[in-house]
Amino acid sequence: MRIFIVIKTIVGVYTKGCFMDELKAIRYFIKVVDLASFTHAARYFRVPTSSLSRRVSDLEKQLGASLLTRSTRVVKLTEIGHQYYQEMQPLLAQIEKSNEAVRHYQAKPMGKLRVSAMTGLGQKIILPLLDEFTEIHPDITLDVHLSDAISSLANDQVDIAFRGGYAPNERVTAVKLMDNDFIPVISNAYIARFGKPKHVTELTQHRGLYYRTPKGHTPWFCELEEQWQNVSPKIQLCCNEGAWLIDKAIKGEGLLMLPRWVLLPYIEAGDLIELEFEHKLSVSTNPDIGIFLLYQKQRYHIPKVKAVVDFMVARLKGIE
Numbered sequence: 001m002r003i004f005i006v007i008k009t010i011v012g013v014y015t016k017g018c019f020m021d022e023l024k025a026i027r028y029f030i031k032v033v034d035l036a037s038f039t040h041a042a043r044y045f046r047v048p049t050s051s052l053s054r055r056v057s058d059l060e061k062q063l064g065a066s067l068l069t070r071s072t073r074v075v076k077l078t079e080i081g082h083q084y085y086q087e088m089q090p091l092l093a094q095i096e097k098s099n100e101a102v103r104h105y106q107a108k109p110m111g112k113l114r115v116s117a118m119t120g121l122g123q124k125i126i127l128p129l130l131d132e133f134t135e136i137h138p139d140i141t142l143d144v145h146l147s148d149a150i151s152s153l154a155n156d157q158v159d160i161a162f163r164g165g166y167a168p169n170e171r172v173t174a175v176k177l178m179d180n181d182f183i184p185v186i187s188n189a190y191i192a193r194f195g196k197p198k199h200v201t202e203l204t205q206h207r208g209l210y211y212r213t214p215k216g217h218t219p220w221f222c223e224l225e226e227q228w229q230n231v232s233p234k235i236q237l238c239c240n241e242g243a244w245l246i247d248k249a250i251k252g253e254g255l256l257m258l259p260r261w262v263l264l265p266y267i268e269a270g271d272l273i274e275l276e277f278e279h280k281l282s283v284s285t286n287p288d289i290g291i292f293l294l295y296q297k298q299r300y301h302i303p304k305v306k307a308v309v310d311f312m313v314a315r316l317k318g319i320e
Helices: 002-016 019-035 038-045 049-063 079-103 119-136 188-194 200-205 242-250 260-268 303-316
Strands: 068-070 075-077 111-117 140-146 160-165 173-179 182-186 207-213 221-224 227-230 234-239 255-259 290-295
Touching (some): 019 038, 019 075, 038 049, 075 079, 111 119, 119 260, 119 303, 160 303, 173 303, 200 221, 207 242, 234 242, 242 255
Parallel strands (some): 111 160, 207 234
Antiparallel strands (some): 160 290
16 A cells, blocks of 8 residues: 555646645645644645645645545644655655755755754853854754754654764764763752762762763663762752752752752852762763764765855854
8 A cells, every 4th residue: 555655646747747746745644644734734835724725635646545624723633644744755755855865966055054052052152153153054954953852853753863871873973973961060069068978988878960862861880890870969949950950959858969060150150169079970871971963974965955055063062
């Protein structure tokens, strides 16, 4: 059935000599599914809802199958519509990538650049650099998404992504831009209330403020006697808003462990003090964690992608 649907679509396109119309109808259909709304899809393409709906209906007539069930509030895929969507979505994505590569081959950097980054890294480092980048390349329009959610580069449908952790196990180019060492900090206010731990094993008796990742809070590990041990403080609170956690740490409500690049300004200002022990702490038993720039290798020759990759690597690679 899968092959039959694709073949029928392709045959219909070429026998009727209306490839562009057919492609537009498929594009409309996919966007309706993605947004679960004819109205939102029409707004995305800046066309009347009636025109978009008619195109999708014509596609259904040509295929001889109902792809969508419609009601006043909900748009849902039929069983065969779901199968058709699964087949055509990657094909359309590949057509658009190929078309873009041809249009921009040996051209100056231009067009929409889709960027994904972790929230904290994006706010503090990536967004200011993107401001500088767009001054250099004014013909590039940015589409930036900040999120700590775990997803693959392909699923994000972005040109480049910035991720923390380890080099991803997916077929993309991963450039390590900088280390992502986490350090523990304490404030004078906390010391006055609860004292200061002198050894890593004492941390379990103290209060901890934790950043919540999509996988949960980040534990505190330490290698003692050639074995990794969890020395995490007791959880005082857990949140995915770093600024709020830092404020709580400054007020003395708990110990905090975040990347050095996040905490350094507060350490330099004297608001927080780095806790230093004989044994180094880590949020992972894998020492090779960092900040990575990810992109699909075959897209590097597209001028806008090459421009932003080269720019970011030049600005960030090797920064401590």
